Structure formats: C-alpha cells, structure tokens
Amino acid sequence: MQTALSLETIRKDFPILQRKVRENKLLVYLDNASTSQKPIQVIDAINDYYKNQNANIHRAVYALAEEATEAYENTRTKIAKFLNVQKREEIIFVRGTTEAINLVAYSWGRQNVNKGDIIVTTEYEHHSNIVPWQLLTKERGAKLEYIGVDDNGELILDQLDSYLETGKVKLVTFSQMSNVLGTITNTDEIIKRCKKVGVKTLIDGAQSVPHMKVDLSKLECDFFAFSAHKMLGPTGVGVLWVRKEVLETMQPFHGGGDMIREVHKYETTWNDLPYKFEAGTPNIADVIGFSAAIDYLNKIGMDNIRNHEIELTKYALDKMSKVKGITIYGPKDIAKRGGVISFNFHDVHPHDVATIIDKDGVAVRSGHHCAQVLMERLDVAATNRASFYVYNTKQEIDALIGSLNKVAELFKL
Numbered sequence: 001m002q003t004a005l006s007l008e009t010i011r012k013d014f015p016i017l018q019r020k021v022r023e024n025k026l027l028v029y030l031d032n033a034s035t036s037q038k039p040i041q042v043i044d045a046i047n048d049y050y051k052n053q054n055a056n057i058h059r060a061v062y063a064l065a066e067e068a069t070e071a072y073e074n075t076r077t078k079i080a081k082f083l084n085v086q087k088r089e090e091i092i093f094v095r096g097t098t099e100a101i102n103l104v105a106y107s108w109g110r111q112n113v114n115k116g117d118i119i120v121t122t123e124y125e126h127h128s129n130i131v132p133w134q135l136l137t138k139e140r141g142a143k144l145e146y147i148g149v150d151d152n153g154e155l156i157l158d159q160l161d162s163y164l165e166t167g168k169v170k171l172v173t174f175s176q177m178s179n180v181l182g183t184i185t186n187t188d189e190i191i192k193r194c195k196k197v198g199v200k201t202l203i204d205g206a207q208s209v210p211h212m213k214v215d216l217s218k219l220e221c222d223f224f225a226f227s228a229h230k231m232l233g234p235t236g237v238g239v240l241w242v243r244k245e246v247l248e249t250m251q252p253f254h255g256g257g258d259m260i261r262e263v264h265k266y267e268t269t270w271n272d273l274p275y276k277f278e279a280g281t282p283n284i285a286d287v288i289g290f291s292a293a294i295d296y297l298n299k300i301g302m303d304n305i306r307n308h309e310i311e312l313t314k315y316a317l318d319k320m321s322k323v324k325g326i327t328i329y330g331p332k333d334i335a336k337r338g339g340v341i342s343f344n345f346h347d348v349h350p351h352d353v354a355t356i357i358d359k360d361g362v363a364v365r366s367g368h369h370c371a372q373v374l375m376e377r378l379d380v381a382a383t384n385r386a387s388f389y390v391y392n393t394k395q396e397i398d399a400l401i402g403s404l405n406k407v408a409e410l411f412k413l
C-alpha cells in the first residue's frame with residue numbers, strides 16, 4: 001500500500017487479526033461489508049472516555065461534562081471536514097444508516113409524500129433502504145418503484161427517466177455502492193437527472209464512505225447516510241447529513257431531552273440544528289471512538305484505501321474466476337466495483353461453503369445479505385460474499401481459494 005503506514009503496521013494495530021479461531025487457525029476476516037474490525041486506537045479512545053471523561057453532554061458545567069461535550073462536538077466537526085461539508089450543523093448523529101433512512105422517511109417523508117406520489121429506489125438496495133419506504137408509501141397512499149439491475153450488475157437508468165417523466169416522483173433513494181454486487185452507482189448521473197426536474201435524492205453511503213473519498217460539497221444530493229462500524233468505528237453510531245435548507249423544514253423524529261428549547265404543558269419549541277434531531281443522551285463513548293476511526297482512515301488516506309482494495313479485488317477476481325464451478329456476480333470492470341465479491345460455488349449451499357471454510361479460519365458471509373429483492377432478481381436464494389478492507393492481504397485471498405478447493409474435494413466436485 002502506497003501510504004505512510006505499511007500493511008504490516010496496519011495489521012498490528014488490529015488485535016483481533018492476531019486471533020486464532022476453530023482449530024488454532026489464524027483468523028482470515030473477509031466480512032468487512034458486514035462490519036469492519038477496530039484498530040487499537042479506537043478501542044483505546046472508548047476505554048479512555050469511560051476511564052477519564054465519562055459525563056453527560058450539553059448539560060452540566062463541571063470539568064468532565066465540558067470535556068465530554070467538547071470531544072463529542074469535535075467529532076462532528078471532524079466528520080464535516082472528512083466529507084467536505086461546510087456547515088457542521090448539517091451532521092446529525094444517529095445509530096446507523098438504518099436509523100438515518102428511517103428518520104428521513106418518518107420526518108421528511110410524512111411531510112412531503114402524499115397520495116399518488118412515487119418514491120424510487122433500486123433493486124440492489126439493502127433492506128434498510130426499502131422497508132422504511134414501504135412503510136411510508138403504504139401509510140401515505142403513495143407508490144414505491146424500483147430501478148432494475150442489468151445482467152452486469154448495474155442500474156438500468158432509462159427506467160429512472162420513465163419514472164421521472166410521470167412528474168410524481170418525490171424522492172430517488174439509492175446506495176452509492178451495492179453491498180452484494182460491489183457495483184459503484186453512477187451517482188452524479190442520477191442526481192443530475194433528478195435535479196433537472198426538482199426531485200430530491202438520498203444516498204445510502206454505508207458501503208462507499210468506508211472505502212473511497214466522498215465529497216459532499218460536489219455530490220449535490222439532499223440526504224446522505226452511513227454507519228461508523230463499517231469504517232473502523234464502533235457499532236451504534238452513524239451519520240445523517242441533510243442539506244440545511246431541507247433540514248430546516250423537517251419536523252423532529254424523536255422527542256425528549258436536548259432536542260427542545262422550551263417545554264410547556266401543551267407546547268414545545270425546538271432546539272437549534274442539529275440538536276433538534278438528537279433527542280436524549282446520545283452514544284457519547286462511541287461517537288468519540290468514531291473520531292479515532294476517522295483519524296486512522298485519514299492517516300492511511302482514502303485514495304490509498306481505494307487503491308489497495310482495487311488491487312485486492314483485481315487479484316481476487318482473477319484467481320477466483322479460475323476456480324471451476326464458481327459463479328461471480330457484479331460488474332467485470334474493476335473501475336465500476338468496490339471490494340465486495342459475491343459468488344456461488346457449484347450448487348453447494350452458501351451456508352455449507354461458509355461453514356466448511358470457517359474450519360480454516362476463513363470468515364465470509366453467506367445468506368441474502370439483507371438484499372432479498374436483489375436475490376430474487378439474481379434468481380438465487382443466497383450467495384457467499386467475500387469483502388475486503390485496509391488490513392486484508394493477497395495471502396488471505398489465497399487462503400480463501402485454498403479452502404474453496406477443500407469444499408470441492410469434500411463434495412467430490
């Protein structure tokens with residue numbers, strides 16, 4: 001990796017990668033699209049907060065409370081810088097991508113989506129970018145439509161045009177990178193077409209922000225969501241970014257402490273942005289841990305991370321495509337995909353494949369990957385999925401292939 005940190009140094013920062021699993025096998029962790037591992041710097045930051053700074057934020061005036069508030073708010077500023085957002089009040093802390101999308105559907109959706117309106121999503125969305133819109137459209141008497149996926153694993157954008165032509169579309173919502181196919185969406189093109197007709201856009205950045213440079217000042221979408229735990233940070237923290245003009249029109253999602261200015265018996269006025277959308281005691285420790293994760297990513301450099309994953313993915317696709325009986329899904333062109341490779345092996349059930357290779361310490365996901373609509377489109381019940389991150393090596397890909405060969409031997413394929 002072309003960075004100040006060598007791959008060897010990076011791996012030493014992740015204690016879990018030193019672990020042996022099953023029959024004393026070194027862990028080969030290839031389930032990063034699900035969640036990433038955490039470097040010691042993140043673990044220490046959380047530990048240090050509980051040991052030395054633990055206090056509630058935005059309330060008390062004593063030293064600990066001030067320190068905790070400062071550390072929490074500094075993370076907001078750091079994230080704004082990471083995404084090139086000029087207005088830090090546009091960054092809202094939530095539990096993750098799922099909560100971020102539900103917030104938009106509940107608040108903005110209920111105010112703006114009416115009978116006969118259309119919400120457009122895609123066939124390669126995670127359930128968290130489908131189910132909230134099903135709930136909303138059913139409640140409001142609106143319709144949910146899908147942009148289809150072609151045989152190369154890319155979106156069929158002509159279908160977007162036919163929805164936009166109806167004049168009824170209120171929002172187009174899509175992931176910047178598919179968590180199953182690895183496809184990198186042509187985000188600029190979708191936003192351009194939507195903006196031309198005044199339609200809002202939401203981007204699910206759960207799989208993109210951890211793996212490539214994302215500049216929100218250039219993207220021109222209206223809503224953007226992602227999770228800390230897929231980018232070296234802790235679970236239970238995520239971010240919703242909303243363009244300020246839109247955020248100012250939105251009603252709160254949750255009611256409670258911190259999101260208010262004044263509460264009377266029958267009326268309440270709201271706090272300033274972003275606090276209006278952060279009710280109750282937030283996940284302070286993990287937001288502070290998230291800050292350490294961003295420092296770590298910045299130290300490596302997002303472009304270096306993308307390049308490292310391109311190299312690994314190229315290597316893996318090349319080696320895997322030579323394995324007899326393998327079916328690989330998603331774009332062939334490396335520039336159009338991230339480090340996520342879904343595959344099926346002969347007709348062995350993906351759970352069996354994953355169980356057998358786990359004996360060698362190789363951890364890959366098997367199942368529908370919270371993307372059952374896509375499974376239907378691919379006409380499969382499930383797939384295996386190997387997904388890479390900053391600490392993965394070519395030797396680990398070799399280990400995966402070696403274990404797949406053992407599956408073939410076992411099933412006499």
Ligand SMILES: Cc1ncc(COP(=O)(O)O)c(C=O)c1O
Pocket residue numbers: 033034095096097098099126128129175177178179204206207227229238
């Ligand atoms: C593309 C995509 N969107 C949304 C999510 C949901 O993220 P979370 O479970 O952190 O809310 C995931 C998680 O796998 C994902 O891959």
